[in-house]
Amino acid sequence: MDLAILRVVPFIMLVHMSSIMAEGATLFSELSNSLTVSVTGADNTSPNGTKAGADELLVTWALNSAAQVDDSSYKTVELKLCFGAPSQVDRAWRKTNDILSKDKTCGFKIASPQPYNRAGNTTKWLVGKEIPFAHYFVRAYVLDSAGEKVAYGQSSNAQRTSNLFTIEPISGRHASIDIAAAVFSAFSVISLFGFFFYEKMSKRTSKA
Incomplete structure (x- = not known):
């Protein structure tokens, strides 16, 4: 290894350690x-x-x-x-x-x-x-x-x-979220029944 490099390395290490100390040790x-x-x-x-x-x-x-x-x-x-x-x-x-x-x-x-x-x-x-x-x-x-x-x-x-x-920790659930979930569930059930009713009526109309 180059002699100049061998001389520089300890200096760099010293500067690095001084920097660490200055940052708060x-x-x-x-x-x-x-x-x-x-x-x-x-x-x-x-x-x-x-x-x-x-x-x-x-x-x-x-x-x-x-x-x-x-x-x-x-x-x-x-x-x-x-x-x-x-x-x-x-x-x-x-x-x-x-x-x-x-x-x-x-x-x-x-x-x-x-x-x-x-x-x-x-x-x-x-x-x-x-x-x-x-x-x-x-x-x-x-x-x-x-x-x-x-x-x-x-x-x-x-x-x-x-x-x-x-x-x-905070649960992440609030009353408003629970209410929204309940409304969405009820809407889904109503929509499902509405779909079946519509399909049944469509079949009766086509047969007539």
Whole structure:
């Protein structure tokens, strides 16, 4: 192989690695677990069995009083609906990755980012119609002034196996669809009888 090529290849690899780092190589394992997060359904009921497109979730977060952290860099909080471990099995498109730019755990945004304050906040969120059936938890990311994730908190344990809740998907059937189907069926039956009656009358006319 040409000596010049051998010299260029390491340089290209270095540039490629630098590009990857620049695109965002923040590791989830490096974030400070400094928030407490809880989730309930509307009126503080259990969130389990929440219906997509119809029910609301109440998400509450605050700085963990036991966390020994300097939160002076905390500026905003971003809430995410995340897949629990049972709903990630054999689903590469939901796979957890320690590199946040490649992580597929938390695929749904809950409301808009909100200002950070130690006392926390409660967000009411109407679950979107596009949310599929799965086991979920909620994670709150803390961002600094540059928009970089620096801390988090979640309603489940580290293994994403406890305090999970399910969301029931929209059925896709509505009363108007059922009514239309019933009318169409009745029309089909009437048309069938009308066809037989017409055919019978035609035969009688031809014989006459």
